[in-house]
Amino acid sequence: MSRKVVITGIGVVSPLGNSPAALWQALSDGQSGLQLLPESMSNGIPTVAGLCQFDSSQWFSKMQLSGMDRVSQFAVAAADMALQDAGLAGQDLTEAGIYMGCGMGGALAIEQAYKAHFETHSRLSPLSVVAGMTNAPAAQMSMRFKVQGPVMTYSVACASSAIAIGEAARAIARGDIDLAFAGGAEALLGSGVIHAWQAMHTLAKPDPDHPEASCKAFSSERSGLVLAEGAAVLMLEEASAAIARGTTIYAELAGFGISADASHLTKPDASGQQRALKAALKSANLAPADIQYCNTHGTATHVGDEVEAQALSSLFGTTLFASSTKTLHGHLLGAAGALEAAITALAVHHRQMPPGIAHLPQDPKCPLQLVTEHNRGQLPAPTHAISNSFAFGGTNAVLVFSQYA
Incomplete structure (x- = not known):
């Protein structure tokens, strides 16, 4: 059950x-x-x-x-x-x-x-x-x-x-x-x-x-x-x-997916990340088109950002909006997933997508629709959102948050 x-x-x-x-x-x-x-x-x-x-x-x-x-x-x-x-x-x-x-x-x-x-x-x-x-x-x-x-x-x-x-x-x-x-x-x-x-x-x-x-x-x-x-x-x-x-419910934790790249200690792999994304969606009984927002792992490393953007764009196409809140709070390493989970739950609760700092020019190898402080007011209210955490060692974890109904 x-x-x-x-x-x-x-x-x-x-x-x-x-x-x-x-x-x-x-x-x-x-x-x-x-x-x-x-x-x-x-x-x-x-x-x-x-x-x-x-x-x-x-x-x-x-x-x-x-x-x-x-x-x-x-x-x-x-x-x-x-x-x-x-x-x-x-x-x-x-x-x-x-x-x-x-x-x-x-x-x-x-x-x-x-x-x-x-x-x-x-x-x-x-x-x-x-x-x-x-x-x-x-x-x-x-x-x-x-x-x-x-x-x-x-x-x-x-x-x-x-x-x-x-x-x-x-x-x-x-x-x-x-x-x-x-x-x-x-x-x-x-x-x-x-x-x-x-x-x-x-x-x-x-x-x-x-x-x-x-x-x-x-x-x-x-x-x-x-x-x-x-x-x-x-x-x-x-x-x-x-x-x-009768307590306040911020969000439902609707799904969780995990995978391992099994390829390199520090270089991420798009296919490994996609396996975690697909597993998370499956556990939440959701399709890619159901997800409006992703709080990315987005560490601002050259390889990491490109690989993550590739994994997301290949699976979600152009329907997903994304931001890296690490641009504002930094990378908490072992605590990063928890802080970003809290932020993603708050996004669903407040029905707003949290912006990151969108530094221009955006890398054409990172074709994501980024949420910024300038466009967030025109974006849809997220009912389903994901948070990515991709680790040294090749372990990938994705959490799915939904409005509770």
Whole structure:
């Protein structure tokens, strides 16, 4: 038996704000959360990133923070906001589940431990291991909210949190659980991790006049991705329970598709992406013509954008409108799928397509109908929308969101 799964709460910590309302307003205004990093973080190499404004004291005591990396702080805060948003605060969550995605775990705790060992030769924190483990965000959420059902962590690079959300939805649809926290968190903007990404030569060259506009997805002038930090958590519920509570339903999570390219660690494959797109549509019982909007993976890498545009245009033709919201909030890596899932659910809820920055000239090899702040008012209201998350390693994940009826 397959049950309908709906989104009743959204919590975010993002470069565009720490609430669904703030996030949606920033997107609607075309406001960028990207900025030049200080040299102490960027190794003296000009680098743009998406940083979060986050006050940990709203959620944690000094004692709690002593063993908690920034990534876990983000996760717990976003989960708490999602719980409040869904009207479930104070409820018994014993039988609920937690499904989280995270690419690099407590990267800052690990970096701090290495610096203590190799640079200052000082005492390492005895909590370095538990602060740095990849499942720490989900574990901290479990303890905070007394969740004793399945507590799962998916680490599949940039597809991590999209897969976590899809697997949570499957568990609810099967009847394994009725309620789940589902999302992802990432906080890796330390000098060591940034230096590693710089060594790959995949980061965007800062725009000399407007560094906040350095992520130029689908443009002929794109030069690479922009790293970011943050978290997003969705409260997923079985539909009839949500209706009985009389709570707001943002959207139905109608479909989920996953595939692997099995070809290259970093070079994407259009046929692999199409398999995930087709699987997602099949699970939602929808045809390509039913989908109005796609929140693309759109990282602004040369190969990535071209391959994704090829996969989308081959399957959807000219009926689909698309944007890369990464042009405004950056690439959250393991948490990217969760933040973009939240944005896509909000798009269906508000019946508007969120714009990205459409940098001209658009690459003719990326023949997509892009949503911008200039044309979004003339575009159709989306009733069905998809969010793409395509990972290093070749794993592809696609989520389908529909207006609940």
